[in-house]
Amino acid sequence: MRCGDRSECSARGGSGRGGPSAKVPPLGLAGRSPHSQPSVPPVAPLRPAWPAGGNMVDVFSGRLLVSKNGRSVDPEEALQNKVVGLYFSAGWCSPCRDFTPILCDFYKELLEGKRPPAPFEVVFISSDHSAEEMAGYMNAMHGDWLALPFHDPYKHDLKKKYNITAIPKLVIVKQTGEVITDKGRKQIRDKGLSCFRNWLEVAEIFQNFSS
Numbered sequence: 651m652r653c654g655d656r657s658e659c660s661a662r663g664g665s666g667r668g669g670p671s672a673k674v675p676p677l678g679l680a681g682r683s684p685h686s687q688p689s690v691p692p693v694a695p696l697r698p699a700w701p702a703g704g705n706m707v708d709v710f711s712g713r714l715l716v717s718k719n720g721r722s723v724d725p726e727e728a729l730q731n732k733v734v735g736l737y738f739s740a741g742w743c744s745p746c747r748d749f750t751p752i753l754c755d756f757y758k759e760l761l762e763g764k765r766p767p768a769p770f771e772v773v774f775i776s777s778d779h780s781a782e783e784m785a786g787y788m789n790a791m792h793g794d795w796l797a798l799p800f801h802d803p804y805k806h807d808l809k810k811k812y813n814i815t816a817i818p819k820l821v822i823v824k825q826t827g828e829v830i831t832d833k834g835r836k837q838i839r840d841k842g843l844s845c846f847r848n849w850l851e852v853a854e855i856f857q858n859f860s861s
Contacts, residue, residue, distance in 0.1 A: 658816035659743035709827045713804060715773060715796040718788050723796055731825065732769040733846070733853045735834055736812065737795075738819040740777035741787030746818040749835055753820065754793040756838050760846060768846060773798060775805045777817055824853045 710725035717723055737753065739746040753772070760768035772795035778784040781800040788797065798805050808814075812821045812832065820834030830852045831837060837845040 657745050658818070659740070659745060660816060710773075710798075713798070713802060716799055717796060718792055718794050720785075728796060729771055729773075732771045733830070733849050734823050734825075735770070735772045736808065736821040736823060737772050737774045738777065738809065738812075738814045738817050738821070739774060739787075740779075740817060741783050741791075742779065743777070743817050747791065749818050749820075749839075750791045752838060753835075754791070756843065757793040757795060759843060769850070770846065771795060775808055776800055822849050 710729070713725065714722045715725055715728060735753075739750065741747065757770070757772055760770050772793065774788065774792065774795060774797035776784040776787075776797065778787060778800065784797075784800045798808070812819075812829070814821075818835055819832065820838070821832045822830040822834045824830055830849050834845075
């Protein structure tokens with residue numbers, strides 16, 4: 651299933667280039683979505699939209715990320731000294747649902763198939779229509795990576811910063827937040843695990859890693 655003959659969807663929703671919204675698998679038996687409004691961490695109202703300098707920890711300063719199972723995660727603990735993939739995606743987007751399993755295998759191989767695990771993390775930034783759709787998409791298809799909570803308005807700043815007009819988009823960034831490549835999706839499809847070595851070299855994060 652594709653969005654017509656296109657390989658991307660409009661980031662604004664299923665009524666754009668991506669066609670009608672695809673059905674998202676229902677939530678699991680746990681019931682309430684961990685991404686629903688009551689669980690959203692407070693956002694400091696006076697915090698600048700984008701920090702000057704700093705690193706990825708600073709980019710998410712004052713916020714908590716969430717794991718696939720809804721556990722709150724401190725960005726400082728999770729992102730320090732890692733190459734980070736910002737994954738802009740949504741469950742209603744057919745090309746997203748096509749690429750997500752590929753990203754999942756890539757992530758699993760890097761973190762579970764290497765000793766030590768590769769210094770890599772993914773942060774999902776959702777363009778789903780609701781917190782429930784986001785949770786359903788994560789539970790059904792995502793790897794054990796992190797996400798910005800659905801109701802955090804900071805996702806709009808990130809989309810603007812990285813010029814996200816269509817999804818899926820995998821933006822690979824350094825610790826500074828500087829872009830290594832905004833073609834992470836294509837590079838993974840074309841090169842597989844070997845592209846990570848290039849990202850690692852550009853990011854200047856040195857670790858004993860063999861692809």
